[in-house]
Amino acid sequence: MPNPTNEGPTKIGPTRAGEPAGAVVGVEAGQSGLCCAPLAESPLNIPDAEDLAQAFKVLADPTRLRLLSLVASSTTGEACACDLNEPVGKSQPTVSHHLSQLVEAGLLVREKRGKWAWFAVVPERLVALGAVLATTEQPS
Amino acid sequence: MPNPTNEGPTKIGPTRAGEPAGAVVGVEAGQSGLCCAPLAESPLNIPDAEDLAQAFKVLADPTRLRLLSLVASSTTGEACACDLNEPVGKSQPTVSHHLSQLVEAGLLVREKRGKWAWFAVVPERLVALGAVLATTEQPS
DNA sequence: GGTTCACATTGAAGTATGTCGATATGTTAT
């Protein structure tokens, strides 16, 4: 029974369905904001390259990409972990681990409501990573 | 002696400096074109997720990102491998291996001129990957 | 021919990563 419609979580606790949940909560300390100009602008220095690589590493797993996509494509903008275990076909600990990595990378934010964990995407983070790749203008 | 200015490669063989060198040459068979709609559009299926993850995996290494950035930010739009070994501070086999991975992923194209190997970015590939992330519009 | 140079490939070592079963933590209901 994936979607918790008749059981509860949809309307529990601080159910402010509109806003992006806990907001900044997900961005862990040490893992600072966004980072880095477009790749073609100037050669990456080592620290920036390591930060960027770390971010892409989190995106470099099919299960995590599917989780991220499931949350991002949800009509309400958020998704309960209880609805994510089944569609990706991995064990609960594995899914939990992946979701934690997505949160630690600043790609998702987690909000606990009762016994459930809700996740929402951080669009700015996705866009910032995309911008590093997308602005590849050739010098003509 | 990094930059081959007084030795030769800059003006050897098929030195068509303007165009993106070998063009399609770099995109290996099996590794098809671009793939995938924006993450938020619909949940990723397994094959697409694997393809995307593979692409991001290649970007998920600081040395490869710096190599890519070095080539992308070059004023001529291309770079000789002989100029890439030193700035990234890794051994020649390591750099060669990373460059091969970037080529296999369709992010760079390789063109041999005499004994030198020249690399150029494939902007469309970068942009396509960025687009998967960037178009994260919330459903309001 | 032989030598030198640029780059690719191979083999091996150390490290990191994905995965799951078992277990812990915390919340709700009885």
Next chain:
DNA sequence: ATAACATATCGACATACTTCAATGTGAACC
């Protein structure tokens, strides 16, 4: 309190990855 449930953490295993020294491959030059 006790039970049931959702999620997080731990420990362990298998696989993949980065890296380099040694060697192979081809091209240019003597």
